[in-house]
Amino acid sequence: MMALYFPLREHMIGLERQNVAVSNLSTNVVLMLGMWGWINQALYTKIYQRVKKDSTAKPPLWHTWVSLSVGWLAIILWMSAWGMPLRF
Amino acid sequence: MIKRAYNWCAEHPSLMVALMAMVYYSLMSAKTYTWIFVSGDSGDWLASSTWWMVPQPMGSPLYILLGRFLNVFPGDLVVKMTILLSCLPGAVTVGLVCNIARTLTGRADLGVIAGGVLLGATIYLTQTTILEEYSIAIMFVVLGYWFYLRGQRKWTAVALALGTGVHIVVAPIFALWLIVEYHEWRKWLVPLGLYAVLTAGSYSLILVLMAMESPPLLAGYLNFDSILQYFTGTAGAVIGTGSIFDFPQRLALATGMLVVSLGLCIIPITYALGRPMARTTTLMVTTVGFALWFHLTSLDPVSWTFMCFGVPFMAVLGALGMSKLRMKHVRAVAIGAVALIVINCALMNAGQIAQERPEAGEYYEVIQGLPNGSAVMIYQSRYSLGLFYAMAEGREDLAPIVAFTAETPEKFADYLGWMEEEYGIKGNSTLEMLGSAYGQGRNTYVVGEAWFYDAIDRGMWPDLSTTFNLSRSGSNESWLHEVVGCTGLSSRR
Numbered sequence: 297m298m299a300l301y302f303p304l305r306e307h308m309i310g311l312e313r314q315n316v317a318v319s320n321l322s323t324n325v326v327l328m329l330g331m332w333g334w335i336n337q338a339l340y341t342k343i344y345q346r347v348k349k350d351s352t353a354k355p356p357l358w359h360t361w362v363s364l365s366v367g368w369l370a371i372i373l374w375m376s377a378w379g380m381p382l383r384f
Numbered sequence: 385m386i387k388r389a390y391n392w393c394a395e396h397p398s399l400m401v402a403l404m405a406m407v408y409y410s411l412m413s414a415k416t417y418t419w420i421f422v423s424g425d426s427g428d429w430l431a432s433s434t435w436w437m438v439p440q441p442m443g444s445p446l447y448i449l450l451g452r453f454l455n456v457f458p459g460d461l462v463v464k465m466t467i468l469l470s471c472l473p474g475a476v477t478v479g480l481v482c483n484i485a486r487t488l489t490g491r492a493d494l495g496v497i498a499g500g501v502l503l504g505a506t507i508y509l510t511q512t513t514i515l516e517e518y519s520i521a522i523m524f525v526v527l528g529y530w531f532y533l534r535g536q537r538k539w540t541a542v543a544l545a546l547g548t549g550v551h552i553v554v555a556p557i558f559a560l561w562l563i564v565e566y567h568e569w570r571k572w573l574v575p576l577g578l579y580a581v582l583t584a585g586s587y588s589l590i591l592v593l594m595a596m597e598s599p600p601l602l603a604g605y606l607n608f609d610s611i612l613q614y615f616t617g618t619a620g621a622v623i624g625t626g627s628i629f630d631f632p633q634r635l636a637l638a639t640g641m642l643v644v645s646l647g648l649c650i651i652p653i654t655y656a657l658g659r660p661m662a663r664t665t666t667l668m669v670t671t672v673g674f675a676l677w678f679h680l681t682s683l684d685p686v687s688w689t690f691m692c693f694g695v696p697f698m699a700v701l702g703a704l705g706m707s708k709l710r711m712k713h714v715r716a717v718a719i720g721a722v723a724l725i726v727i728n729c730a731l732m733n734a735g736q737i738a739q740e741r742p743e744a745g746e747y748y749e750v751i752q753g754l755p756n757g758s759a760v761m762i763y764q765s766r767y768s769l770g771l772f773y774a775m776a777e778g779r780e781d782l783a784p785i786v787a788f789t790a791e792t793p794e795k796f797a798d799y800l801g802w803m804e805e806e807y808g809i810k811g812n813s814t815l816e817m818l819g820s821a822y823g824q825g826r827n828t829y830v831v832g833e834a835w836f837y838d839a840i841d842r843g844m845w846p847d848l849s850t851t852f853n854l855s856r857s858g859s860n861e862s863w864l865h866e867v868v869g870c871t872g873l874s875s876r877r
Contacts, residue, residue: 298727301506301644305731307637307688308510310422311741314685323631323681324624 325371332367333360397492401499402479408503409471412729413513414738415463417745417773421510421734422686424766427744427773428602429515430461435776438593438603440769441614445589446549447517466515473523474512478502480526481696485703487533488664497718498703504724505645506732507688508695513734518692521551525671526696528558533664541575545582553678553690555583560670564663590614601772601784604798613795625683634680641688646698648720652705652713653698665704668697748774750864754782759807759821759828761785761814767831767863783807783821787814815851818867822852828867830854 306312337360344355393400417426425440432439433451447469454464478499486495502508511518524547531539544561547554558579562572594606594614604610626634643650656665675694679687706714747767751774754760760782762768771784783803788796793812803809803817808824811817822828830848854865 297644297647300640301727301731304506304637304640304644308422308507308641308732309420309737309741310686311419311743322624323626323628326628327677327681 328371329364329367332371333364336363336367394492397496398479398483398486398499401482401496401503402475405478405499405503406471406475408725408729409474409509409512410467412509412733412735413466413471414515414734415460415466416738416742417462417748417770418514418734418738418742419744419766420737420741421514421516422689423514423516425517425769426462426515427766427769427771429465429517431769431772431776433461433465435772436593436596436598437601437772437776438590438598438614440602441617442552443587443590443614444517444550444552445586446546447520447551449586449589450520462515466513470512470514470516470519473520474508477519477523477526477696480523480530481699484526484530484533485700488700489703489707491707494703494706494714497706497714497721498699500718500721500725501646501649501702502696502699504647504721504728505695505699506724506728507641507645508692509728509732510734511689511692514738516689517550518689521547521554522693522696523547524550525554525557525693529667529671529697532561532667537571537575538578541579542582545579545586548579548583549586553693557671557674557693560674561667564666564670600798600802601768601786604796610798622683622687623678624681626681627683631680634685638676638679638688638691641691642698645695645724646702647724648717649699649702652703652709652717653701655705655708656701657705665701668701671697672701744770747863751782752777752779754779754829755827757781757783757826759783759785759809759818759824759826761787761818761828761830763787763832765833767833771831783809783826785809785814785817785821815848818848818852822867830865830867831863833863 307314337355340355340359340363345351345353414420414423417430419426428439429444429448429451431437432448433455439448450469451461451465454468455461457464481502482495482499484495485498486492489495508522511522524543528540528543528547531537531543541558544554544558548558562569562576565572590603591606591611594603594610597605603614646653657669661669672694675691678690682690702717706717744766747770751760751771758781760771762771762784764786768784768786771782775782775784783806785803786799793800800812800817807821809817809820811820818828818830830852852867854867
């Protein structure tokens with residue numbers, strides 16, 4: 297633990313300039329996309345099971361791709377509206 | 385008598401832990417102007433507490449009001465703000481964590497251990513021993529949670545509104561709490577209204593300062609564009625825009641910081657996350673998750689300070705987990721916390737580190753010693769905020785030429801107009817203003833860290849190096865350069 301402590305101590309004192317890699321792909325976009333996919337699939341699964349009246353039924357795979365595409369578009373529009381830099 | 389005193393202490397463990405924390409933080413705190421532990425913004429808070437000016441976005445109105453209030457009383461403002469707005473709230477938070485853990489587990493020993501874990505938490509310690517706004521903002525969040533546990537929603541909203549008045553990041557935390565509480569939405573309507581009124585009230589101070597036409601150094605005068613630029617300009621470019629390629633390193637650093645902060649308490653936290661999860665636990669997990677997300681996806685590498693919003697709740701979660709463990713494991717966590725308290729005493733003593741690394745104090749002294757009427761070019765950083773602090777402390781004669789790279793000078797129209805009115809310095813760009821100041825015969829300086837000059841040398845800002853001859857000034861050659869010549873200005877007035 298002390299081997300971790302000393303380098304992190306310098307990091308926390310923080311008087312040196314700390315650089316960050318600016319790239320074309322934001323972590324947040326990936327996270328949001330993943331969450332959108334997860335939430336959407338979970339919601340759709342519930343609706344699908346209710347319509348089919350079968351609590352074990354699984355929705356078709358194509359819906360995942362459609363929902364991810366819609367999610368991707370929604371995130372781009374939202375970020376553009378918010379003025380956040382688009383990093384794709 | 386001794387037995388009575390002992391019994392009283394045993395009956396009030398939270399108070400005793402808070403008192404010990406207050407002594408600990410006060411002894412460890414930095415009593416001078418410093419930039420350590422990411423406190424480069426302290427110049428801004430000191431300037432705003434002395435001088436009517438709009439601070440950096442998002443304003444922190446309650447914090448600067450408290451600073452102004454403390455400034456009414458005699459004494460060094462740095463010490464007063466550090467002790468009363470960082471150490472004291474930090475100690476109150478430790479006491480609250482002790483109380484919350486005791487309430488949730490029904491065990492006083494686990495409450496004391498949770499308080500000890502927070503006291504030994506290294507990243508939290510950094511923010512309770514310097515002049516920064518995090519400690520007091522975190523205190524209000526934990527206080528809000530404490531009221532929530534007691535079923536006092538209105539007081540929860542009041543505490544969170546006060547926290548939002550100190551730091552805007554408390555607003556999304558409250559929003560997340562409301563999402564967790566959506567089943568009870570009717571009960572939250574009145575508290576939400578109260579929160580909105582109090583928050584709007586505190587942030588109206590920023591609008592008042594804009595309307596007062598205080599120096600437009602960090603915000604323009606009151607109009608729609610200024611307000612929009614002020615409240616959306618910074619955050620949108622930083623929050624959630626960290627690069628995916630930076631993520632592994634960021635994750636490793638964050639994990640390391642949490643491990644050296646919480647020690648063995650990391651293990652019982654995992655025991656508290658089992659299902660089914662009580663809503664009181666979900667609320668804490670949400671806050672911790674938000675704090676971690678903020679740092680892990682932020683473009684700003686020093687945003688680890690935001691993880692401190694999650695640390696008190698991690699200590700409580702640790703206590704919840706410990707309630708499921710055997711006594712020998714609980715003892716191990718307690719010993720780990722005590723070890724961290726002792727190690728931090730030796731290695732993370734802000735007072736001592738601030739003495740060893742006096743960059744901020746030296747910078748302040750040099751700025752205070754510049755000739756009368758000097759012009760100082762600075763880019764937005766701890767250096768510009770330190771300059772504003774020096775100006776607020778009686779050096780209003782110094783002309784601050786703030787470097788901006790925007791192609792549209794109309795965005796800075798209020799600032800440019802103010803510079804012309806106050807100092808007679810004209811220009812639509814940083815370089816034109818620098819030339820104007822030099823042409824007036826002012827002692828003109830360019831201030832920046834070594835990387836800034838390296839960037840100039842590498843031609844990243846060719847106009848600056850080809851237009852002006854810069855001379856390294858005295859012993860402060862790493863960051864202070866004097867303009868000693870200017871192309872196109874053969875003679876100086």
